[in-house]
Amino acid sequence: MTLFYRLFGARRPEQPHRPTADPDRIAVLEHDLLGIQPEPGTPAARVVALAKPVDPARCPHEDVVEVTELGQARPTGLCTRCGADMVADDSGDWQRP
Numbered sequence: 001m002t003l004f005y006r007l008f009g010a011r012r013p014e015q016p017h018r019p020t021a022d023p024d025r026i027a028v029l030e031h032d033l034l035g036i037q038p039e040p041g042t043p044a045a046r047v048v049a050l051a052k053p054v055d056p057a058r059c060p061h062e063d064v065v066e067v068t069e070l071g072q073a074r075p076t077g078l079c080t081r082c083g084a085d086m087v088a089d090d091s092g093d094w095q096r097p
């Protein structure tokens with residue numbers, strides 16, 4: 001029976017490609033295009049908040065990536081939220097230079 005199906009078309013019907021809806025992406029688009037605020041606490045609200053330009057003076061600089069190059073005396077970093085340059089102090093905490 002298996003051979004029969006193999007020979008005479010047990011091919012599964014092709015699944016039509018359906019674009020999957022990403023609710024977070026939709027919420028971000030709603031915010032950007034229509035000004036609709038996403039529900040607080042949802043991933044979409046976080047995405048919208050992160051997409052806003054951040055004032056370096058008010059940014060907590062919590063998401064710092066290290067960008068130290070060879071020969072630099074201190075580890076240097078870059079805040080991924082506001083783009084501020086950061087320098088590690090003696091205890092390893094990121095500080096604004």
Ligand SMILES: [Zn+2]
Binds near residue numbers: 062079
């Ligand atoms: Zn920052």
